[in-house]
Amino acid sequence: MTRPTSPTAYRTLDPAGIRAFLAAQPALAARLGGRPDEWRVREVSDGNLNNVFLIHGPAGGVCFKQSLPHVRVDPDWKMPLDRTAFEAAYLRAVRPHVGALTTELLHFDPDLFALVIECLDAHVVLRQGLMQGGDWPEAAAAIGRFVARATFRTSPLALKFEDASTLLAPFARNHTLTRITVDLVLTDPYHAHPRNHWLSPELDTTVAAFRADPNVRRRVGQMQARFLTCQQALLHGDLHTGSVMVAAHDTRVIDGEFALPGPIGFDCGLFVGNLLMHLFATPTPQGRTRALRDIGQFWTHFRQDFTTQWTDAVARDQAGDAYAAPLFRDDPASLHQVQARFLDEVETDTIAFAALEIIRRITGYAHIADFDVITDRAARAARQQAALHLARDLLAEPARIPTIAALLALAADRAG
Numbered sequence: 001m002t003r004p005t006s007p008t009a010y011r012t013l014d015p016a017g018i019r020a021f022l023a024a025q026p027a028l029a030a031r032l033g034g035r036p037d038e039w040r041v042r043e044v045s046d047g048n049l050n051n052v053f054l055i056h057g058p059a060g061g062v063c064f065k066q067s068l069p070h071v072r073v074d075p076d077w078k079m080p081l082d083r084t085a086f087e088a089a090y091l092r093a094v095r096p097h098v099g100a101l102t103t104e105l106l107h108f109d110p111d112l113f114a115l116v117i118e119c120l121d122a123h124v125v126l127r128q129g130l131m132q133g134g135d136w137p138e139a140a141a142a143i144g145r146f147v148a149r150a151t152f153r154t155s156p157l158a159l160k161f162e163d164a165s166t167l168l169a170p171f172a173r174n175h176t177l178t179r180i181t182v183d184l185v186l187t188d189p190y191h192a193h194p195r196n197h198w199l200s201p202e203l204d205t206t207v208a209a210f211r212a213d214p215n216v217r218r219r220v221g222q223m224q225a226r227f228l229t230c231q232q233a234l235l236h237g238d239l240h241t242g243s244v245m246v247a248a249h250d251t252r253v254i255d256g257e258f259a260l261p262g263p264i265g266f267d268c269g270l271f272v273g274n275l276l277m278h279l280f281a282t283p284t285p286q287g288r289t290r291a292l293r294d295i296g297q298f299w300t301h302f303r304q305d306f307t308t309q310w311t312d313a314v315a316r317d318q319a320g321d322a323y324a325a326p327l328f329r330d331d332p333a334s335l336h337q338v339q340a341r342f343l344d345e346v347e348t349d350t351i352a353f354a355a356l357e358i359i360r361r362i363t364g365y366a367h368i369a370d371f372d373v374i375t376d377r378a379a380r381a382a383r384q385q386a387a388l389h390l391a392r393d394l395l396a397e398p399a400r401i402p403t404i405a406a407l408l409a410l411a412a413d414r415a416g
């Protein structure tokens with residue numbers, strides 16, 4: 001997957017280079033139509049890591065994404081190029097199971113580390129849409145189904161262990177981006193680190209308090225171990241609301257470059273954590289009602305879909321080596337019980353990883369834009385503080401908030 005590149009093969013393509021690159025691929029050129037000099041190439045890079053361009057011709061459009069030898073927003077932070085190779089591999093692995101809940105991979109060039117995917121012209125990034133007050137009532141349920149299918153179908157619940165191991169092993173070598181997650185999400189916010197920063201001094205005491213809390217530290221350590229040792233399925237690895245594109249009746253998960261084997265609750269927790277931050281950031285009661293609705297919808301549909309797939313796989317004798325079909329196909333009560341236990345554990349992980357995501361997005365390296373809609377600086381700090389207090393409680397007192405239902409009740413109360 002990450003075969004060595006000759007030192008001269010890679011170059012960062014500019015718009016002219018992208019046009020020539022696409023023109024050399026007959027299928028892509030046909031998709032765009034017309035002549036290369038008629039194609040419009042527009043840069044839309046807004047993530048932290050890569051260059052992204054949209055290219056339109058008379059017949060259609062494509063999206064071109066290329067790794068840079070550094071973090072896009074910090075050229076001094078050097079980085080290997082292989083992340084787009086992992087994104088291409090993730091799309092190949094999950095697209096057969098999730099269909100149009102993600103994008104079609106049109107081309108991958110392993111020398112340029114360039115990926116071409118379908119262009120989603122009718123869509124907006126969910127985070128941006130939510131910040132502008134938009135509502136996509138079907139999106140959270142669709143993401144629940146996406147996570148259920150992408151994880152169930154890549155786990156030993158659905159696969160023979162040999163197949164699961166063969167599928168997951170290459171992703172365990174996604175070292176560069178997993179290192180980012182280990183440092184930026186799971187470790188740095190809990191000690192003094194030069195990459196950490198936060199909006200205002202009002203948050204200083206809150207940060208000092210959760211760092212000093214042994215209950216928080218113990219739980220964070222436990223989630224670090226869970227992330228690194230519990231390889232339940234292939235994860236997206238960075239499933240925040242900026243990794244989702246939405247149209248009225250169409251929802252797509254993008255940006256699978258952080259893919260790795262891990263605990264299913266990590267993907268769930270990142271999505272729930274980002275919806276919780278939107279809940280605290282959104283200025284209107286309607287926005288808060290929708291954020292709570294979306295968290296509930298996501299969780300309900302994830303759990304339902306995961307259970308349905310599992311039950312069907314056992315009934316059709318197509319289950320994997322974990323909870324093998326011969327043990328459960330004639331014992332629906334036991335199957336129901338083990339499914340409930342498995343998903344309760346995912347729920348516990350989801351709540352803890354949601355808390356970690358909130359803390360790192362407010363006090364770590366990579367912040368999110370959601371809070372920017374609050375123009376009054378003191379009010380913004382107060383909303384961030386409320387989100388941090390919730391996250392602290394989720395980590396320090398897990399027995400008090402054991403379910404998504406309990407989390408929704410508490411979050412509704414705290415967000416007002």
Ligand code: SR1
Pocket residue numbers: 047048049071180181184185238366
């Ligand atoms: C240096 S990368 C920082 C963050 O951006 C990505 O989207 C991931 O969320 C990562 O943690």
Ligand code: MG
Pocket residue numbers: 047238243255
């Ligand atoms: Mg991304």
